[in-house]
Amino acid sequence: MTTIGENKLTIEDIYNVVFRGKPVTISDKAMSAMYGSYEFLKEFSRSGLIYGINTGFGPMAQYRIDAEDQINLQYNLIRSHSAGSGKPLDSTFVRSLMLARLSNLSRGYSGVHPDAANILSSMINKNITPLVLEHGGVGxxxxxxxxxxxxxxxxxxxxxxxxxxxxxxxxxxxxxNITPLKIHLREGLGLINGTSAMTGIGLVNVLKARNLLCWTVFTSCIIAELIEAYTDHYSKELNSVKWHDGQQRIAAIMQQLLSDSASVKKRADHLYEKEIVEKVIQEKVQEYYSVRCVPQILGPILDTILNAEKVTINELNSVNDNPVIDVASRSVYHGGNFHGDYVALEMDKLKLAVTKLSMLCERQLNFLMNNKLNGRLTPFVNLGVLGLNLGMQGTQFTATSTVAENQSLSSSVYIHSISCNNDNQDIVSMGTNAALLCNKVIENTYEVIAIHLITILQAVDYLEAQDRLSGITGKMYRKLRQIVPVFEKDDIMYTRINEVKNFIQQLRLDDLWLAQEEHAEAAGATATL
Known part of the structure; x- marks a missing residue:
């Protein structure tokens, strides 16, 4: 049970309510705050001129609304602005935005009657998802x-x-047995004037991006095992002298995952502590960047995800409508807390980070596919008859084109403001568009990683490396092999890709689900994403 209005909501609360279907309840403190805000605003608006209660909206705020028309004004606002188009938003987005709006109302700065919050919480608990369309918000x-x-x-x-x-x-x-909301005073403007849609979508994006990062750490580790890479590129000694938290944390996780691997090797054993006499060294001295620079590439991506989480969680717990009803000072403050620039900018940054993540996966995939690069696998990791069978060749086209689409989608939305609303809204955030495009890139990247994982499985079997994997990477290899058995003959691949994609999209909140406690204890490491 998640209690609204008692403590600051966390990413764990979003996960529990949105993905696990946990119920919500509204604290007595929040109910009292909402009722006090409503009663104060009702009294205050009898003599004061308050935007959106006894005035029109936006550029029509100069028009005073008579008392007998004020309730109709709220209904008119809701109905006239139910003007979206495009596809319905995914249910996870809608549940998340519902929770975000409920959080905003519970702060007691909206002047909305508690009935609205009660109905909203009932809809969440009964798994009733409003039809919300993707197009319409300028943020x-x-x-x-x-x-x-x-x-x-x-x-x-x-x-x-x-x-x-x-x-x-x-x-x-x-x-x-839910009674529809009856407008009391400000339930039109108080429900729609805020950043809850972009925030709700953004929070789901953060959770999905964290999961993608976990899988990319896994693919990077198992590739290091397949090519018998040197351990120093993810060593504490090398990464501790670069003062970036994300890089150091990624390196620490790789140390943890590969602590008991029989495949990776220490540089001293091969290049330092024995005499090298040949002029042309057959053994590769340094791996390609897509293997060797993983902490440096995934580190800033981790930092970006964590900052996006911080910003969207702050927005979730903020009062983001207008005007703000402050009972403590017995006043009403007009401003722009509804402006979505914080979320919009973070979604653009997160989208860039996930695109770079997909590029790393595609380069690792290309390395596995190209026998001239890896020097130890067949072309396209083909376990069948070369020439007759094609292995993973067809899937690379899909991965490459999907990453190219990510790159084309990664231009900023945050800077693409278009004035609207009779130029009242003369600079806007486009935050919901930013969040939705970020999600498109995330979904694309799940497809790329699914192809990458199938290729890795085939590579493990070709090299007969199953027994040399670490305890953790070996465990994940066996789980994935239950979905995609070893294959030599060519078969239809899209069903396999979808099956793996569906599996890896099953979110876990403990981020480094790869690292079971017993392995972490054995390695003496506590690193987590």
Missing amino acids: ASGDLVQLAHLALCLIGEGESFVDGKKVPTKEVFRDN
């Missing part, structure tokens, strides 16, 4: 269009998904 004045679709369902209109089936929300509420 300043918040995610108005996406959140309007959420608000539309709260008032019992629009459509929702139950068990994957789209149903009119009115019927869903009737079947689940």
Whole structure:
């Protein structure tokens, strides 16, 4: 059970509610804060001019709204802004944005009646997912269009998904004994004016990116084993003199994963402590960058993921609507907390980092495919008859084209502001677009890593290296081999790719799921992502 409004929500809370379906409850403290905010605003707005309660919205804020029309104003806002287009957002995104909006309301700075929070929490707990469409948000004045679709369902209109089936929300509420929200005062603007859509999507992206990084560390480690790489490139001694936390942490994890490997080798044993007499050294002195520079490449990616997590968690726990109702000072403050630049910039940075991660995977994959580079595998890791069988050749085209798409998607969204709303919103964040494009790159990268993993499995079997793998990499090899058995004859590959992709998308929160406790203790290491 995740309690809203008591402590700062964490990435663990997002994981538990969004991916594990854990229920939420609203603390008494939060209920009291919301009710106090609502009562204060109701009284304050009787004499003061408050944006969005007794005025119009945006450039029409100069128009005063009569008392008898103020409730209709909120309904009009919700219905008119339920104007999205494109595909429905994935249910994980919608559950995450619902949690983000509930967190915002629970702070007691929105002037929204607690009924809205109660209905929202009931929908989360009953796994009712509002229809929210992907296109519509410009990310300043918040995610108005996406959140309007959420608000539309709260008032019992629009459509929702139950068990994957789209149903009119009115019927869903009737079947689940939920009374639609009745507008009390500010429930239109208070529900849609904020960054909850981009934040919700961004938090899911962070969790998925962490998982991708774990798999990339795994692929990098097992490739080091396949080519019998030297240990110094991930050694503490080498990486501790480069003052970047991410690099040092990646190196420490690699040390942990490969601590009991029988394949990697110490440089001193081969090049330092014996006489080298030949003019042309047959044994490779240094590995290719895609093997040797893994801590330096994945380190900044880890740092980027961690910073994106910090920023999106801060946004999750922030008050991000307008105006802000401050009961303590008995005043209402107008400003721009709805502006999504923090999230938008982090999603652009995260997208760049994941694209670079996919490029590393593609280069490692190319190294395995090209026998002239690796010097120990067949072309395309072909376990069949050369010439007659094609091995992994066809899958490389898919990986290469997918990485190319990632590269083309990786230009910044954050800087592509377009003025709108009669130029009232003259500079905007495009945060939801940034988050959705980041997710596209993440999904693409899962496909690349799935192809990479199948190729690695074939390489292990060709080299008969199963017994020389570390305890952890060997365990993951055996798990993956249950999905994709050894194959020599050519077969249809897309089904195998999808099966592996589905497996690796199963998120675990303990990040370094590769490193079981017994292995970590044996290695004397505590490194985690």
